[in-house]
């Protein structure tokens with residue numbers, strides 16, 4: 001088991017990850033705002049090596065699929081022992097248990113908000129052909145997908161979920177403002193952003209943004225957000 005950071009922020013939001021590759025963590029979660037928040041103890045990360053719960057001298061974690069077919073499947077007994085062990089860690093008993101899986105419910109901003117509002121997450125990163133169905137049911141795992149494509153393992157998906165939730169925790173982002181106008185808030189994509197220089201390769205910043213008239217700026221941004229959403233993601237508006 002590995003803890004990041006070493007100091008125990010007992011009440012901090014926590015991510016507990018079960019994986020065959022704990023060395024992948026914190027990885028990208030250790031840099032920039034999310035990494036600074038980790039170092040500051042605003043959230044906590046623990047990894048558990050599933051192989052520690054493997055069977056026999058070779059610590060086997062997988063076996064061939066019942067019914068035949070290619071690949072290997074993570075064993076239910078091994079995964080259950082890893083989950084039960086992780087649950088015994090202080091503060092981990094009530095974490096929602098999520099199996100990252102391409103057939104899960106799609107990760108969304110709303111789900112990230114829901115998870116950020118709770119005590120944290122316990123995440124199972126699958127490998128091979130996936131995980132024996134019985135442990136998904138037996139340990140009441142919620143399945144979450146990060147998109148309609150297949151990754152080689154659940155670790156990157158776990159990192160995506162953690163990043164999306166942690167940046168919503170109080171104190172992680174500098175300006176609260178930068179959250180309220182983001183894409184997916186209110187069922188809209190974000191309006192276009194510009195910065196200096198005023199002219200670049202003959203392209204200028206829209207005049208309204210330089211007008212100093214905040215009412216007009218807000219109206220322009222709202223109209224642009226609606227236009228982009230209509231053009232690119234009409235499904236978002238219908239869902240909100």
Ligand SMILES: C[S@@+](CC[C@H](N)C(=O)[O-])C[C@H]1O[C@@H](n2cnc3c(N)ncnc32)[C@H](O)[C@@H]1O
Pocket residue numbers: 099100101102103124125126127128129130131144145146147148149150151152153154155157
């Ligand atoms: C090669 S995939 C297994 C794919 C599985 N045979 C299927 O067709 O659904 C190995 C692991 O990667 C993770 N994974 C792959 N794609 C994912 C996605 N889109 N979202 C979340 N996790 C994913 C899961 O943990 C999965 O157990």
